[in-house]
Amino acid sequence: MPQWSEYTDGERIKILRGMETRQSDLAEMTGLSLQTIQQAEQGKRLTLRTLIRIADALGVDTSVVLGQQAPRRSMQRDDRAMVRDLSRTVHDTAAGLLDITDPPALEELREASKACWDTYWRGSYMEAGALARPLLEQAAARLHDQPADEQAEAWGLLADAYRLAAYVANLIGSRDLAYAAIGHAQHAAEQAADDVRRALVMSGRSWVYLRDTRLADALTLAERAATDIEPKFSTATMEQLVAYGSHVNFAAVVASRMEDKERAADYLSQSHATGARMGQEYRAHGTVFGPVSATTQAVGINVALGETGKALSLIGDIKPVHERVLSGAARNRYAMDKALAQADAKLWDASLETLEGALLAAPQWARHQVLPSVIVSRVATGSTTRLRRVVELIGTASSTGGFPPATPRNAL
Known part of the structure; x- marks a missing residue:
């Protein structure tokens, strides 16, 4: 598949327009003539005025149309x-x-x-x-x-x-x-x-660093966020426990990405202790945490650490009734981690079954995930029919926008 920069300007306009928008629709959206749109897509004539209007109508920067930046x-x-x-x-x-x-x-x-x-x-x-x-x-x-x-x-x-x-x-x-x-x-x-909000923002910045592969910076901030609001369990409110539990759990996530097993295990222990103290899932300041969150998120952390056995053991303890208390996003993410653990354990049919269920249940959510493709790449054998269905589902999700997916900066 060509890189985005290898397409012509006209091809990029056509790809960005997608199947859902006709040339006549784009002409109406831009206030340009149909002939001007056709010429632009044919690469015959793309003036600055035409470029700016088309980019604005398509909701992208002009640099995307010109191939300097991928969509x-x-x-x-x-x-x-x-x-x-x-x-x-x-x-x-x-x-x-x-x-x-x-x-x-x-x-x-x-x-x-x-x-x-x-x-x-x-x-x-x-x-x-x-x-x-x-x-x-x-x-x-x-x-x-x-x-x-x-x-x-x-x-x-x-x-x-x-x-x-x-x-x-x-x-x-x-x-x-x-x-x-x-x-x-x-x-x-x-x-x-507000100390809790400051810590939540600090943890949020840590997550931005993590996705930008600034792992050392991410871990430093995640640890500071957790330390700054560490409560006394005997007097802590549910809001404080939500913030602290989610923070130490995220610190474990970052430590696992850095392959620091000892530090990740320490934070996981604190996460489980916080969830146990809470006794139920609770939401505060746009964050959700509790005993089920602690356990399901520990699955992904152990998968990242290569501790497949521990991940499968945790999965065995999580029942459907537990999953139902999770938010939709958390439930979907747990399904991805579960499928990845099953793939690593060479339980390929089970992995594909879990992945297919998640893709069918939340196709819009799946559009913004890279794990489905990672999981499929690890499935060496399994039901050919199910594998084909999963690949088609992933293809549908990733191509909804009408253009080839850009290579993500990382798969974290």
């Missing part, structure tokens, strides 16, 4: 437009450019924030990104209207909104936007003087 993996035109809108909102709100004159009350904002995070944890990342844009605008406007001595909660809600934007951007590989949004979240959390 985002597995993103449809509407998805790309969402990312551009979210990016503009992140930068505009940080610059104080507001046009909302009647912002909602804090209680309404709290409910809106919870709804946005619920969407995110269902695994509907593009919808969460679309919701994050008005949430950011409204939170920034509320902050602007709050009396100076009553701004702490508004700053906290703004920090949560920026963190949501950073999470969505990080998942879809928009790394520059992720860095910008998490930076603004950090500033807002500092203004809120």
Whole structure:
């Protein structure tokens, strides 16, 4: 398959347009004539004016059309437009450019924030990104209207909104936007003087570093985030335990990527202890944690460490009734880790069955994952029919955007 830069400008426009948009549709979207669109796709004539209008209509930078930058993996035109809108909102709100004159009350904002995070944890990342844009605008406007001595909660809600934007951007590989949004979240959390939110933002930045393969930096921040909010179990609130448990668990994830078994095991022990203390799954500040989360996430950590036996032992202890208490995104991720552990154990038919079930249950979520392809590459033998079905499902998910998937920067 050719690299993105190897296509002609016209071919790239046609690929970005996709099957769902006709040339006549693109002409109407750009205000250009059908003949101009046809000439552009034939490589006969692409003026600067035409280039700018087409790029804007397709929701991409002009550098993507010109082949200087690959399009985002597995993103449809509407998805790309969402990312551009979210990016503009992140930068505009940080610059104080507001046009909302009647912002909602804090209680309404709290409910809106919870709804946005619920969407995110269902695994509907593009919808969460679309919701994050008005949430950011409204939170920034509320902050602007709050009396100076009553701004702490508004700053906290703004920090949560920026963190949501950073999470969505990080998942879809928009790394520059992720860095910008998490930076603004950090500033807002500092203004809120909220230790838990500061730690959540720090852990979020650690995750951005992890996806950017800055492993040492990621581990340093993850450990700081966990240490800064380590509670006394005898007096800790559920909110504090959620934050601490998720933080030590993520520190274990980063340690496992660095192949530091001793450190990962230590953090896993603390994660399990926190989950046991909680006794149930709990959600706070856009984060979910509890005993089931601790166990299911330990599966992926042990797989990363090459401890396939431990991973399978944990899988044996997790029953369907346990999985049902997880959020959609967490349940889908656990299915990927389970399939990967089964593949490593040469339980190829079981691995394909688990993977196929996850792909069928959450096709939109799967669009933004690289693990399905990794799992298939490890399945040496198995049901030829099921393997074919899984490969077709992965192909459908990764090609939804109408263009060949760009090679991800890493598979973490």
